[in-house]
Amino acid sequence: MAEELVFYTNPMSRGRIVRWMLEEVGEPYRTEVVDYAAMKDPGYLAINPMGKVPAIVHGGTVVTEAAAICAYLADAFPRAGLAPPPASRERGPYFRWLFFAAGPLEAAVTNRALGFELPPGREKMAGYGSYADVMDTLEGALSGRDYIAGDRFTAADLYVGAHLSWGMMFGTIEKRAAFESYWARLAERPAHRRADEIDDALIPPQGPAS
Numbered sequence: 127m128a129e130e131l132v133f134y135t136n137p138m139s140r141g142r143i144v145r146w147m148l149e150e151v152g153e154p155y156r157t158e159v160v161d162y163a164a165m166k167d168p169g170y171l172a173i174n175p176m177g178k179v180p181a182i183v184h185g186g187t188v189v190t191e192a193a194a195i196c197a198y199l200a201d202a203f204p205r206a207g208l209a210p211p212p213a214s215r216e217r218g219p220y221f222r223w224l225f226f227a228a229g230p231l232e233a234a235v236t237n238r239a240l241g242f243e244l245p246p247g248r249e250k251m252a253g254y255g256s257y258a259d260v261m262d263t264l265e266g267a268l269s270g271r272d273y274i275a276g277d278r279f280t281a282a283d284l285y286v287g288a289h290l291s292w293g294m295m296f297g298t299i300e301k302r303a304a305f306e307s308y309w310a311r312l313a314e315r316p317a318h319r320r321a322d323e324i325d326d327a328l329i330p331p332q333g334p335a336s
Contacts, residue, residue: 129185131155134173136162137328141180143288144199145325147281148326149317151199154226155182155306159328193228199314207283216276223267223274224282227289230254231264235289239298261300268304272311279315287312 133142133148133155144190148155153215165177174190181190182198189198206220210216234254237244249255264286267274275282275303289314293299 128154130183132158132168132183133182133184134158134160135179135325137159137325140192142321142325144180144195144320146288146318147196147199147208147284148320149324150208150281150284150315151203152317153203153206177301180285181215191228191288193224193285196285197224201324207278210276210280214228220275220282224285226264227282227286230260231286231289235258235293235298239296261302265302265304267325269306273306274307279312283312 130154132286133141133144133150135145135157136159156294160179164170169178169253173183173188177191180192180195181188182195184198184202187198189195197209200206210220220306223333230253233252235314237252238257243258244252254260273279274286287309290299290305294301294305294309299305303322
């Protein structure tokens with residue numbers, strides 16, 4: 127009997143990344159929607175002491191952090207083909223860009239969105255160096271190719287693409303031709319469309335203006 131896969135999320139969170147990943151995996155899973163007010167409740171803190179979503183519980187294994195969840199699911203369900211085989215040449219680039227997005231990209235974008243600028247000459251103290259370095263590096267990785275870590279879609283594309291989508295939508299990532307064409311291809315994936323429909327349906331309707 128397959129181990130139960132439980133997904134803890136909120137439709138207005140980074141959980142949307144994991145929802146997309148779960149839809150790409152194609153295995154049964156159960157969703158537990160966690161309201162923001164309940165994320166610090168003892169029951170949920172026992173799953174993620176950070177009091178944040180997303181999280182998954184697969185059998186007896188708890189995984190938090192969206193990038194880690196994507197990497198875990200790709201390896202736990204290899205039939206979905208969302209990670210290069212361990213011995214392949216694509217495995218290194220796959221991990222490189224998956225965690226580039228989780229580290230330098232997210233840090234640079236978050237700091238910029240919050241108005242934090244590194245003092246001149248102190249770029250070496252930050253793992254991402256500078257926002258411009260991050261954008262230029264990512265643009266170089268995506269220019270002239272369909273996928274970031276080989277010749278097929280992987281969890282690295284899903285994670286990088288989700289960050290680019292949100293960033294360009296909210297203006298925290300500048301729109302460059304390489305970013306827009308890359309995201310346009312990923313956005314058409316059936317699993318992405320399904321995931322969006324599921325999460326959009328879970329967003330509470332807005333009441334009438336008072």
